[in-house]
Amino acid sequence: MNAIEVHDLSKSYGKVRALSGISLEVENGEIFGLIGPDGAGKTTLFRILTTLLLADEGSASVNGLDVKKDYAAIRRQIGYMPGRFSLYQDLSVEENLEFFATVFGTTVEENYDVIKDIYSQIEPFKERRAGALSGGMKQKLALSCALVHKPSVLFLDEPTTGVDAVSRKDFWNMLARIKASGVTVFVSTPYMDEASLCDRVALIMHGKIIDSGTPAGIVAKYPYTLLSAKGTPMYPLLKYLRGKEGVINCFSFGAEHHLAIDSSVTDARKILSDMTEAGFKDCDVHRISPGIEDCFMNLAGENVRK
Amino acid sequence: MENAIEIHNLTKKFGDFTAVDNISFTVRKGEIFGFLGANGAGKTTAMRILCGLSIPTSGGGTVAGYDIVREPEKIKRHIGYMSQKFSLYPDLKVWENIRLFGGIYGLSDKEIASRTRDILSGLGMEDVRNSFVDSLPLGWKQKLSFSIAMIHNPRIVFLDEPTGGVDPETRRRFWELIYEATSGGVTVFVTTHYMDEAEYCDSVSIMVDGRIEALDSPAALKEKYGAENMDAVFRMLAGRAKRGE
Numbered sequence: 001m002n003a004i005e006v007h008d009l010s011k012s013y014g015k016v017r018a019l020s021g022i023s024l025e026v027e028n029g030e031i032f033g034l035i036g037p038d039g040a041g042k043t044t045l046f047r048i049l050t051t052l053l054l055a056d057e058g059s060a061s062v063n064g065l066d067v068k069k070d071y072a073a074i075r076r077q078i079g080y081m082p083g084r085f086s087l088y089q090d091l092s093v094e095e096n097l098e099f100f101a102t103v104f105g106t107t108v109e110e111n112y113d114v115i116k117d118i119y120s121q122i123e124p125f126k127e128r129r130a131g132a133l134s135g136g137m138k139q140k141l142a143l144s145c146a147l148v149h150k151p152s153v154l155f156l157d158e159p160t161t162g163v164d165a166v167s168r169k170d171f172w173n174m175l176a177r178i179k180a181s182g183v184t185v186f187v188s189t190p191y192m193d194e195a196s197l198c199d200r201v202a203l204i205m206h207g208k209i210i211d212s213g214t215p216a217g218i219v220a221k222y223p224y225t226l227l228s229a230k231g232t233p234m235y236p237l238l239k240y241l242r243g244k245e246g247v248i249n250c251f252s253f254g255a256e257h258h259l260a261i262d263s264s265v266t267d268a269r270k271i272l273s274d275m276t277e278a279g280f281k282d283c284d285v286h287r288i289s290p291g292i293e294d295c296f297m298n299l300a301g302e303n304v305r306k
Numbered sequence: 307m308e309n310a311i312e313i314h315n316l317t318k319k320f321g322d323f324t325a326v327d328n329i330s331f332t333v334r335k336g337e338i339f340g341f342l343g344a345n346g347a348g349k350t351t352a353m354r355i356l357c358g359l360s361i362p363t364s365g366g367g368t369v370a371g372y373d374i375v376r377e378p379e380k381i382k383r384h385i386g387y388m389s390q391k392f393s394l395y396p397d398l399k400v401w402e403n404i405r406l407f408g409g410i411y412g413l414s415d416k417e418i419a420s421r422t423r424d425i426l427s428g429l430g431m432e433d434v435r436n437s438f439v440d441s442l443p444l445g446w447k448q449k450l451s452f453s454i455a456m457i458h459n460p461r462i463v464f465l466d467e468p469t470g471g472v473d474p475e476t477r478r479r480f481w482e483l484i485y486e487a488t489s490g491g492v493t494v495f496v497t498t499h500y501m502d503e504a505e506y507c508d509s510v511s512i513m514v515d516g517r518i519e520a521l522d523s524p525a526a527l528k529e530k531y532g533a534e535n536m537d538a539v540f541r542m543l544a545g546r547a548k549r550g551e
Contacts, residue, residue, distance in 0.1 A: 038471035039444050135345050162470060164344040165501055165537060166544045190471045205473065235485045251478045254502035254535060255524065297474045 001064045003028045003153050003184040004049060009058035011044050018044040019207045021058070026153075026186055026200075031179050033198035034188040035296070041207040042188040043083060046157045049186070050080045062153055076104065079151035079183075081142050083158040089131030093122060093141055096130050097148060104149030111150050117177055119144040136167050143174065147183075154178065156187040160194065172197045192293035203296050210299040215292055222290040222298065224248055224260035227268050231280035240278060244271065251297065258294055310335045310462045310493035311356065313367035313374075318351050318360065325351040327516035328365065333509070335461075338484060338494045340504045343513030344544040349497055352513070356495070357464055358382040370461050383411065386455035386463035390470040393451035396440035400431065403439055404454060411458035425453045445476035452483055462493040469500060481506050501537035510536065512543045519543045 004026035011019045019041045026032040034042050047053035049060055051071035060067045062074045087096045097119070101108050108115075122140050125133065130141060139159065146154060156175075160168045172194065179185055187198070195201045195215045202212035211218050229250075231237045238257055241250045246265030250257055261267070272285040290298075311333035318326040326348045333339045343349045354360040356369050358378030366373065372380040394403050401422055408418035426432045429449050439447060448468065455463055465484075469477040481503065484494055496507070504510050504524060511521040520527055520543055524536055533539045 037444070037473035037476070040473075162345075162467070162499065164499055164544060165540050166344055166547075169541070192474060235482075235489075238482070251475065252481065252506065254505035293474050300473060300475060 001028070002026060003030075004032075004060070004062055004186060006045075006049070006060045007058055009045070009048065009055050009060055011041075011048065011053070011055050017207055019048075019055070022204075022207070022209055023058075024202050024209060024212055026184060028184055029179065029182060030199040031175060031185040031187065031197070033195055033201040034186070034204055035190075035192060035195050035201050035292070036188075036204035037190050040204045042204060043157055044207075045204075046080075046082075046155055046186075046188065050078060050155055051075060076149070077152050079146035079149070079154045081146040081154075081156045081159060083161065085138055086142055087130045087138065087145065090129060092127050092129055093133070094126040096141060097144055100145040101148045106149050108148060111148055114150050114181070115144045115147050118147070118174055135163070136170075139163070139167075139171065140174075147178070151183065153184045153186065156185065158188050158190065160189055160191060168194070192291070192296055195292040201292070203292075203299060205296075205300045205303060208303065210303050211295070218292060218295050219290055222295050224298070225263040225267075226288055226290045226294060227259050227261060227271065227285055228253075228256045228288045229259060229271065229275070229283075229285045230256050231275050231283040233280075237275070237280055240275070240280070241271070244274065247271075249298075249301070253293070258288070258290075260294075260298065308335065308371060309333060309368075310337075311339075311367070311369050311495070313356075313365070315365035316352065316355065316362050316367060317364045318348075318355060319363045324516055326355070326362070329513075329516075329518045330365075331511055331518060331521055333462075333493060333495060335493055336488055336491050337508040338488055338496065338506065340507030340510040341495060341497045341513070342504060342510060342540060344547050346549065347513040347544070347547065348516040349513055353464065353466065353495075353497070356381075357385060357387060383458075384460055384462075386458070386460035387466070388451050388455035388463065388468055389466035390448070390468055390472075391466075394439045394447060394454065397438060399436050399438055400426070400442070400450065401435045403450070404457065407454045407457050413458060421457055425450070425457070429453060444472055445479065448472060448476065448480055449483060452480070452487075456487065456492070460492070462495060463487070465494060465496040467497055467499065469498060469503065477503075501535065501540055504536035504540070512540060514543055514547050515549050519546075 002025045006022055006024045009019055009022045036042055048055050049062060051067050051074050063077055065074050097108055118140050122137050160171055175185055200214050203210045238252055241247055241259055246262045248260040250259040268285045268287055272283055275283045309332045314330050316326055316329045341349060355362050355374060358381035366375050369381050370384045404422045404425060405418055408421060426435055469480055488494055510524055511518050527539050531539045531542055
């Protein structure tokens, strides 16, 4: 039995189609990432799976339980950390944790081993009001509260949005330890670079899953030859490369540009010599393997063209 | 040549807490300046002072030629500001948003009419002038919001995490818009959590615990710290932070 199963799920808000015909499966014990920009439908899917919202069409189950019929049972078995800060600001750290434990009919003592790893980092501040905590500490408390009843599936809706690169890394290290304890983790993020930290991912855009699988599997399906190009000045180079024959698309990626080419028309050597001839300085062009972000942009583009 | 921003020994304290600790830096006219730091490093506090919304405890400087201590009102009128979190009124139509901000910045009706035409044709948004902003795709909202931040032709524009949460292509298209703006001489002061975007800046500063730990071009920073990319530079510096958020 899979931890989560979603079949042909659709949901509209008035005229806005938030999800259209989504299907996916999350296996027991894996970290599954739902990756896509704001407005793609991520939170809607989370709310349906956590039984807070009903779908218009299709079906979904968590631990084999139907999200509509068996909502009460599901709620006891899952942990949910919504995107917005979900704690009681006027309660202390300890009071928040006790509150969530009580709601689920358990105690902090009983499940202390589940949260110990994360909670011990904020325990020295247990008398502080949740509202007075720093962002990183709030996140640790919210995660402790979502885990205190020993859920088998943990839902994390954009836990790293707006979080700096260093804290994001810390958070993913915590997720790896949660996974190691046997919990299935379903996590959403707008950061493409976090895909490589998941066992499997689904890429979502405009309410549709545009691809899913292991990060390596998605990368292997990339249909074009991808080149990295550098040259001074960079922005005029971007415009120059877009106008070249055989260049399917070209975008900046940090200190370099990535260009997808039709290898029957052009190649790295030709582009490099053309760039040099056109007067760009310090030129370099070489073939690279695509990352998830390259794949996402290509798939999202195809989806729009369809 | 006059700099767009000149800051000397800027400090801001809240009680015992020193949010911004004696920072000094300059931003050259026409450059893209990336203002990075971990959550809680003091970026927001510093940015509020630069935008004329807060007065420093000590130190001083100028933004767009105006004194940050004595002329914060003038600064507010002469800078542009855009944030992903808030910029446009969703329940107003596209033209109404332009009208509103034009009015706030004291443009005449005639100027507003001509700026409205320029903005809509520049963005290819003539067809949606009567649409509610709420109904626009995120990428369009973002471009409109940037153009509105520039409605009064400011010499410097502050962009506070302008690309948070948008899809990868839209994020890149937005940076192309920034490049276009700077080629016209506008200075851009930008914060971001995407480290690839730090590479697009002419200069990058990294704040750690209220102080500026590093400030240079991305190429020079990568060389200095022996790092492959800005993400590695950032982790090296921000990872040393002592204080929480």
